[in-house]
Amino acid sequence: MTKARGMRGKITIVGAGQAGLSLGIGLRRFGFDVTIVSDRTPDEIGTGHVMSSQCMFDTAQGFERALGINFWDRECPLIEGMRFSVFLEGFSDSPVNAWSASFERPARSVDQRLKMPRWMEEFERLGGELSIETATIESLERYARSSDLVIVAAGKGAITQLFETDFGRSPFQTPQRSLAMFYVDGLRRPSGDSHIEFSLIPGFGEYLTYPALTIDGECDIMLFEAVPGGPMDRWSQRKAPREMLSDAVSFLADHLPHEARRAAGISLVDDKAVLAGAVTPRVRNPIATLPSGAEVLGMADAIVVNDPLSAQGANNANKCADVYLQAIVRHDGAFDRRFMTRAFEEFWKIGGPATDFTNQLLGPALPHTSQLHLAAAKYGEIAARFAHCMDDPADALDWILDPIGAHRYIQRVTARHSQLVA
Ligand SMILES: Cc1cc2nc3c(=O)[nH]c(=O)nc-3n(C[C@H](O)[C@H](O)[C@H](O)COP(=O)(O)OP(=O)(O)OC[C@H]3O[C@@H](n4cnc5c(N)ncnc54)[C@H](O)[C@@H]3O)c2cc1C
Incomplete structure (x- = not known):
């Protein structure tokens, strides 16, 4: 027509x-x-x-x-920034690299x-x-x-x-992660702030948490992004929601103990607050x-x-x-x-x-992205730009997605900072 x-x-x-x-x-x-x-x-x-x-x-x-x-801007907890931490298996007490940055304006999850x-x-x-x-x-x-x-x-x-x-x-042509997600009450927020806590264990996968608004009010979301077949991938078998949550907590106790401490008193917000699958x-x-x-x-x-x-x-x-x-x-x-x-x-x-x-x-770390994350730990402006790319991924084109651009960018920021110090 x-x-x-x-x-x-x-x-x-x-x-x-x-x-x-x-x-x-x-x-x-x-x-x-x-x-x-x-x-x-x-x-x-x-x-x-x-x-x-x-x-x-x-x-x-x-x-x-x-x-x-x-409609939920007032009630929904603010997600004010992002903390990115890399942990190596066997050295799980403190990250080998970490940066954090605030978003220019807060994120929200309803x-x-x-x-x-x-x-x-x-x-x-x-x-x-x-x-x-x-x-x-x-x-x-x-x-x-x-x-x-x-x-x-x-x-x-x-x-x-x-x-x-x-x-x-x-x-x-196949899923690159096996997923499990939980909406929970009682997850402690580190230092009282509300960031996306993004923990990466190379070869295992990623674990993310952040606050959200659910049907009965505020909660926190735990998202496990497991490399298929790896140690974090406990989600392929169908299990009862509470059994899945206790599997998740036992993974944290074994591999991210500080995250297990945050999760000491958690419970699901309701019996439909679990999702497992793959995309x-x-x-x-x-x-x-x-x-x-x-x-x-x-x-x-x-x-x-x-x-x-x-x-x-x-x-x-x-x-x-x-x-x-x-x-x-x-x-x-x-x-x-x-x-x-x-x-x-x-x-x-x-x-x-x-x-x-x-x-x-989703792929293995590339040399230039590893260098960018190391540089982000040193220079706040690089961390801030990583955080900005969550809102505007097109800004990743000439550095995160471009190895030569990445090196030039690191050199530029480093040179500027050394001039400031001199
Ligand atoms: C575990 C998980 C975590 C995620 N986290 C984030 C995040 O933090 N941030 C983010 O931006 N995105 C996230 N996403 C992705 C995000 O949820 C989706 O990309 C988004 O909801 C897609 O919106 P959509 O409208 O295209 O599809 P949907 O929101 O899926 O809506 C599609 C609708 O179509 C209906 N439908 C399907 N087939 C038919 C049919 N034949 N006839 C009529 N209706 C039909 C469905 O029931 C559904 O209601 C996440 C996804 C998953 C699985």
Whole structure:
């Protein structure tokens, strides 16, 4: 169907997650006729399992502020910075290298079980239509017949297999980490501040904690990112939630004893506050063609899935929604392949560096990244720039993602500091 010039169109979005809902609410604010198709009711999402650790940095939060859907800013604990520590097996008492830095503006993590049902309500309050249905290819055909544009924001749902893998942009064919996540009460925060505590044990994996807002108030999230088959990988077998938590604590006692002390009095916030699994990082072609020849546009995790290690997915979801919203609002004419390609390529300017940044973190340490981390321990401005890249991974392009740029950068900072000392 083609939109008449100057008219607001009819848009159907599949998936009521971070991307689909923020885009849908944005489109309603601009007067579009929007339907969001969700395979779960708000109640099912709210009473279901935790889905993410959803640490969101300032740029992504800015999109929610602009839409007026940052409902939890006051209650949600602030994540004010990041502490990065490397531990070697057998020397677990103190890190062999560590740096910390504050974020320019705080990050926040709001349990998606709290956020999505509230956003579904807001979307309907703004006049959007919420349809509870598991979308299939047949239903996509139906939406395509009645809409000017169909967007698939179905996260890791099976329907996204409709989008072909872009192997040139997908270096991994299997998960690079085995994950376990817990929302807990009682985790002590080091020195009372609220940072992302990022502990890396080469060959084992990474362990991250940070504060969050869950259904009953403040909590802390523990995320284990285990190298598959390694000593941290205790998550492959299905176990009861409390058994998984005690496995996690016993891993900490054996390998990160100071973290075990922080976790001495923890308990799960509820019996759905555990998630175990694995993600295969993958980039898909953004446009899928239905059997009828109609084309649909993918967004966020439906087409660009990164491992959660770098905390980019929910941030990317908002950034993609922001880019697509602007592209749709500015566009005059049919939402054709040309429009879809342009909208995605605009997002890829942001999503591409986030993907490269994440994929680099998943691999073994590279000489230039090790040197950068050592330099960050010495020079606060390098640590601060690492922290800044969490919000803006495109800033990683000319140093973290560029070995020559990294050496030049270290030399520049070192020279400046030695001039200051002289
Ligand atoms: C353990 C873990 C920790 C993470 N931590 C972070 C972090 O700290 N920071 C960060 O930025 N990101 C993080 N992420 C990633 C982040 O959660 C996702 O990238 C983000 O939620 C993706 O948003 P989305 O809207 O694309 O997909 P989703 O939020 O997954 O939403 C997709 C929705 O579509 C629905 N759906 C699926 N199939 C269908 C269908 N056929 N019909 C209708 N509806 C359908 C689903 O039920 C779901 O509600 C983490 C992920 C995991 C697994």
